[in-house]
Amino acid sequence: MAKEGVKARELKRQKLVAKFAEKRAALKAAGDYEALDKLPKNASPVRLHNRCKLTGRPRGFMRTFGISRVTFRDMALAGKIPGVKKASW
Structure with missing residues (x-):
């Protein structure tokens, strides 16, 4: 779980990018x-980094769902993501 300050900093950057776009x-x-x-350095979209919406994890981000692969797997196995099921063949 990422620190709250790191998640807040990323949210602040997103707002700044939108403001100066x-x-x-x-x-x-x-x-x-x-x-x-x-212009402020954080107003550049290059400085944004995708993070998991729930945990703030910076790596293994799945853009389609907006969460990390670890969180996705937990939620998919628990049946919390509609239309997603474990593959078996």
């Missing part, structure tokens, strides 16, 4: 790189 796009289209440098 239009401004960044306009500055990039105009080629004004000096103004881009003056």
Whole structure:
């Protein structure tokens, strides 16, 4: 389980990216790189990192479900994810 501060920091970055998205796009289209440098560093979408919504785990993220592989497996075996069942052949 990730620390609450790490999850909060990532959420803060997501909000900052959304806030400056239009401004960044306009500055990039105009080629004004000096103004881009003056924007906050965390306003860049490159600094975002996918994390599990439940545990905050940074690795093994499944984009389709928004959770880590470990959490996905636990929830799938418990029947908490509709339409997902264990494969056997």
